[in-house]
Amino acid sequence: MAAKDELSYEQARAELASVVERLEAGGATLEESLALWERGEHLAKVCQRWLDGARERLDAARQAADGRE
Amino acid sequence: MTTPEKKKSTAEEPWPVRVVSQMISAWIARLGWVWVEGQVAQISRRPGTSTVFLTLRDPSAEISLTVTTNRDVLDLGAPELKEGARVVAHAKPDFFAGRGTFSLRADEIRQVGLGELLARLEQLKKLLAAEGLFDRARKRPLPFLPGTVGLVTGRASAAERDVLDNARRRWPAVRFRILNTAVQGPAAVPQIIEALKVLDADPAVEVIILARGGGGVEDLLPFSDEALCRAIFACRTPVISAIGHETDVPLIDFVADVRASTPTDAAKRVVPDLAEERRLIATARGRLERAMRHHLAREQQRLDAARSRPVLANPTAMLDQRAADVDALRHRAHRTLGYRLERADDDLRHTVARLRALSPAATLQRGYAIVQAADGAVVRAPADVSTGDALRVRLAEGELAAKVVAT
Numbered sequence: 001m002a003a004k005d006e007l008s009y010e011q012a013r014a015e016l017a018s019v020v021e022r023l024e025a026g027g028a029t030l031e032e033s034l035a036l037w038e039r040g041e042h043l044a045k046v047c048q049r050w051l052d053g054a055r056e057r058l059d060a061a062r063q064a065a066d067g068r069e
Numbered sequence: 070m071t072t073p074e075k076k077k078s079t080a081e082e083p084w085p086v087r088v089v090s091q092m093i094s095a096w097i098a099r100l101g102w103v104w105v106e107g108q109v110a111q112i113s114r115r116p117g118t119s120t121v122f123l124t125l126r127d128p129s130a131e132i133s134l135t136v137t138t139n140r141d142v143l144d145l146g147a148p149e150l151k152e153g154a155r156v157v158a159h160a161k162p163d164f165f166a167g168r169g170t171f172s173l174r175a176d177e178i179r180q181v182g183l184g185e186l187l188a189r190l191e192q193l194k195k196l197l198a199a200e201g202l203f204d205r206a207r208k209r210p211l212p213f214l215p216g217t218v219g220l221v222t223g224r225a226s227a228a229e230r231d232v233l234d235n236a237r238r239r240w241p242a243v244r245f246r247i248l249n250t251a252v253q254g255p256a257a258v259p260q261i262i263e264a265l266k267v268l269d270a271d272p273a274v275e276v277i278i279l280a281r282g283g284g285g286v287e288d289l290l291p292f293s294d295e296a297l298c299r300a301i302f303a304c305r306t307p308v309i310s311a312i313g314h315e316t317d318v319p320l321i322d323f324v325a326d327v328r329a330s331t332p333t334d335a336a337k338r339v340v341p342d343l344a345e346e347r348r349l350i351a352t353a354r355g356r357l358e359r360a361m362r363h364h365l366a367r368e369q370q371r372l373d374a375a376r377s378r379p380v381l382a383n384p385t386a387m388l389d390q391r392a393a394d395v396d397a398l399r400h401r402a403h404r405t406l407g408y409r410l411e412r413a414d415d416d417l418r419h420t421v422a423r424l425r426a427l428s429p430a431a432t433l434q435r436g437y438a439i440v441q442a443a444d445g446a447v448v449r450a451p452a453d454v455s456t457g458d459a460l461r462v463r464l465a466e467g468e469l470a471a472k473v474v475a476t
Contacts, residue, residue: 020380020381033387037387040381
C-alpha cells in the first residue's frame with residue numbers, strides 16, 4: 001500500500017487537478033510540460049492506489065463481518 | 070414490698086435479685102400510659118385464659134414489643150384482628166417479676182382502618198413531595214447495558230420469574246444479583262431496606278429492581294412506607310420500582326428513578342433487546358458501507374475524469390503540437406529565405422544593368438576613343454599633357470600606344 005511519505009488521497013487529487021489545469025493552460029516549456037505530465041501520471045496512480053486500497057479494505061471488512069455472522 | 074437500698078452495690082455487698090427486679094419495675098413504670106401504634110406481627114390467644122399476647126412491630130424497622138391484653142379488650146376495639154393489621158393501643162409498661170420479662174399492658178386496642186391508612190399515605194405523599202423526594206431532576210438515568218442487575222423480590226415469586234425470564238429473553242447474557250426478602254407483612258420493610266443497602270454497596274450492581282406481584286392494598290402497604298421511600302432516595306444506584314399491576318401506585322413508584330408498571334415491564338426497561346440492537350447495528354453497518362462505496366465511486370469518477378483529459382490521456386498531442394509548430398516555422402524560414410534570395414537576384418540584375426548602362430563600351434563602339442595619360446588619368450584637355458608624354462588610346466576593339474607631338 002501507500003508509502004509512508006506518500007501524499008494523502010486529497011493532496012494527490014488536488015495536485016493532479018492543478019497539474020491538469022497548468023498543462024491545459026499551456027505556456028510552459030516543453031521540458032516543463034513533460035515534467036508536469038509525468039507528475040500528473042504519478043499523481044493519478046497514487047489516487048488510484050488509494051481508491052483500490054480503500055475498496056480492498058471495504059471488501060475485507062465485509063467478508064470478515066459476513067464470516068462472523 | 071421493700072424499698073430499694075440507697076447504698077451502692079459492691080462485689081462484697083451485692084443486691085438480691087428481688088431488689089434489682091423491683092428497681093427495674095419501678096423504672097419502667099415511670100413511663101406511664103402511652104398511645105402506641107404498630108403492626109401486629111403475631112397474635113397468640115392462650116387457651117383457657119382470657120390473656121392475649123400480641124407482638125407489635127414497627128412497620129419500618131426490626132423493632133417489636135410484646136403487648137398483653139385480654140380478650141374483652143380485643144373484642145371491643147378490634148374484633149377481626151389479624152396478623153399484619155395496624156393497631157393503636159393505650160398501654161402501660163409492665164414488668165413481670167416472675168420471669169423478668171417486660172410487656173405493654175393494653176386496656177384499649179383500636180384497629181386502624183384502611184381508609185385511615187390511605188389518608189395517611191396521602192399526607193405522607195404530600196410531605197415527601199414537598200421535601201423533593203419525587204423531583205424529576207433527582208432521577209438518575211438507567212445504564213444502557215447494566216453490568217449486574219440487582220433484584221429485590223420474594224423468594225420463587227412470579228415477579229422474580231417475570232423479571233428474569235423477560236430480561237434474559239431480551240439480553241441472554243444479563244447478570245443478576247438477587248436478594249429474596251419478605252414482600253408483605255411486618256418483616257418486609259426492614260428486609261427490603263437491608264437488601265437495598267447491600268445491593269447499593271455492591272459496585273458491580275448498576276441498577277436495582279424492586280419487584281412484587283399484584284396483591285391487596287394492605288399487602289402493598291410496605292411499598293408506601295416512609296422509611297423505604299427514604300432508603301430508595303438515598304440509594305446511589307438507580308432504582309426501578311415494579312410493584313403489583315398497572316393500576317397499583319405505591320409511594321415508592323414516585324421516589325424510584327423509573328417506575329415500571331409490572332415486573333415484566335421492569336425487565337424491558339432494564340436491558341436492551343439484543344435482536345433489536347443487532348438489527349440496528351446491521352442497518353447502520355449497511356448504511357456505512359453504502360456511504361463508503363458511494364464515496365469511492367464518486368472519487369473514482371473524478372479521477373477518471375482527470376485522467377481522460379486530453380493533456381493526460383493523449384500526451385503525444387503535446388509533442389504533435391510542438392512538431393507542427395516546428396514545421397510551420399521551418400516553412401516560414403524557407404519562405405522567408407526564398408524571398409530574400411529572389412530580391413537579392415533582382416538587385417543584382419538591376420545593378421548589373423545599371424553597371425552596363427554606365428559602361429563606355431557603347432560610346433567607343435560609335436567611334437569615340439578614351440585617351441589616358443601614363444598614370445591612367447583620362448585626358449580631357451591639351452593642358453593635361455606635355456609634348457613627348459606617352460598616351461594610351463582605348464578604342465572599341467582595343468588599345469593604341471601614342472605620343473604627344475605637340476600641344
